Amino acid sequence: MSDVVNAVRAAMPAVRIDLEALVRIPAVAFEGLDHEPVRRGADAVQRLLTDAGASETRQIRHGEGQPSVYAHFPAPAGQPTVLLYAHQDVQPVGDLARWDQPDPFEVVERNGRLYGRGVADDKAGVMAHIAALRAYGGKPPVGVKLFIEGEEEFGSPTLEALLREHRETLSADVVVIADSTNWRTEVPALTTTLRGVINVYVEVATATGAVHSGIFGGPVPDALTALARLMATLHDDAGDVAVAGLVTGRGSDLDYDEASLREEAGMLEGTEFIGTGRLTERMWSKPTATVLGIDCPGAAEAANALQPTARAKVSFRLAPGDSAANAVKAVSAHFEANAPWGARVTVTPEGGAGDPSAIDSTGPAFDAARAAFAEAWDGTAPVEIGIGGSIPMIATFQELFPEAAILVTGVEDQYSNPHGPNESLDLGMFERVCVAEALLLAKLAN
Known part of the structure; x- marks a missing residue:
């Protein structure tokens, strides 16, 4: 094992160079943007896996979806096969003014962290897999298949069809999904619960057209005020979600330090936490709205009129034990039952809805991971954590590969800020993640 650890550490300078090269590729799969960088990112990952010694590499896609990269390292006789998942596409950069560097796709190092869009979510996940393979000179002690997706941040619209199409090719005894986080930089974690998600559009209509707010205001309701009242019904006075029928899951024994959460979330002084x-529990096993x-009209250009229609987009995170189908029914019933002043409500x-996931963390694969x-x-032993965010494809992996142990790992920590400005990766923790994955392959073989 010490040889494996030393091999990973020796490989880290080259791993960092390749990670920074991947970050420079602005692989954003969102509609309306140039997708050439996504294809270029897939080409780069395929080259890295070929150079790592894969017996086969190719790109696969479904319909008009973005390409995913598949690679195979055959299993030695009698050894299991492990499927390693990560994604190379990234979120848009958002407001450039909020970044502390002029180009979010150029990597900057500050105080032991690398900064750049996608450096943690999830290009470091891709490189953690590659680092583990390099530690074995491209001949791992178990069979390894890699599936590196190209549209996860866009909601994986073609992933389920792609997985079903290549189900036999991707089948494995253990699945490692490197797209989550650790409890702290100094405390590793295995993610065992994830919330699901649904988004709905809610339109409120009160009239056939806009009318003068002075002449008709008073008896005639306007749609924007009605919509505001409807949105206010989503929470009770304590801040818990007040939609009947949404599930609350089992809480964790872990808890967050309040001061740390305030700092990490950037809460303004005096702002209170909501919920109970x-x-x-509020972040991992309760629903959110x-x-x-x-x-609606913007404040600066709004006419002095009663609005006839107004529309909101509302997102609900779903606790483990719920389902997207149940949530859509519950949410629709809530909005229709709480329509103010007889307003017409359409949901x-x-x-892109996704079911929540709960993972059974018992068995030899989890023992090896710990x-x-x-x-x-x-x-320092890993703790089991939940994730408030959603990775809907994990439920798909559970359905398609029911006999496989699914390990959800990751390279992020509480300061990584994925999806936000100044996304970052702790270099010391990244090396530990790479070492852990290389050791995991050896322990699965044993």
């Missing part, structure tokens, strides 16, 4: 129960946006679900992480973190 442990902070981890968030108004993402409202279609339209958006595509041992590998503890060794990589110098004796």
Whole structure:
């Protein structure tokens, strides 16, 4: 095992160079943007896997979806096969003014962290897989298949069809999904629960057209005020979601330090937490309701008129034990039952819904993972955590590969800020993640 650890550490300078080269490729798969960088990113990953010694590499896609990269390292006789997942596409950069560097796709190092869009989510996940393979000179002690996706941040619209199409090719005894986080830089974690997600559009209509707010205001309701009242019904006075029928899952024994959460979330002084129960329970095992946006006249250009229609996009995170189908029914019933002043309410679900996941963390593969992480973190055993965000494809992996042990790992920590400005990766922790994955392959063989 010490030889494996030394081999990973020796490989880290080259791993970092290749990670920075991947970050420079602005692989954003969102509609309306140039997708050439996504294809270029897939080409770069394929070259890295070919150079790592894969017996086969190719790109696969479904319909008009973005390409994913598949690679295969055959299993030695009698050894299991492990499927390693990560994604090379990234989120848009958002407001450039909020970044501390002029180009978010150029990597900058500050205080032991690398900064850049995608450096943690999830290009470091890609490179952690490659680092483990390089430690074995391209001949790992178990069979290894890699599936590097190209549209995860866009909601994986073609992933399920792609997985079904290549189900036999991708079949494995263990699946390692490197797209999550650790509890702290100094405390590793295995993710065992993830919330699901649905988004819906809610339109409120009160009239056939806009009318003068002075002449008709008073008896005639306007749609924007009605919409505001409807959105206010989503939470009770304590801040818990008040939609009947949404599930609350089992809480965790872990809890967050309040001061740390305030700092990490950037909460303004005086702002209160909402909801009840442990902070981890509110983030991992309870539903949420968030108004993402409202279609209405902007304040500066608004006429002095009663609005006839108004529309909001609302996102719900779903606790483990719930389902997207159940949530759509519950949410639709809630909005229709709480329509103010007889306003006409129409609820339209958006595509890309995902079911929550709960993973059974017992068995030899999880024992091997715990041992590998503890060794990589110098004796600190991993904790089991939930994730408030959603990775819907994990439920798809559970359905398609029911006999496989699914390990959800990751390279992020509490300061990585994925999806936000100044996304970053802790270099010391990244090395530990790479060491842990190399050790995991050895322990799965044993």
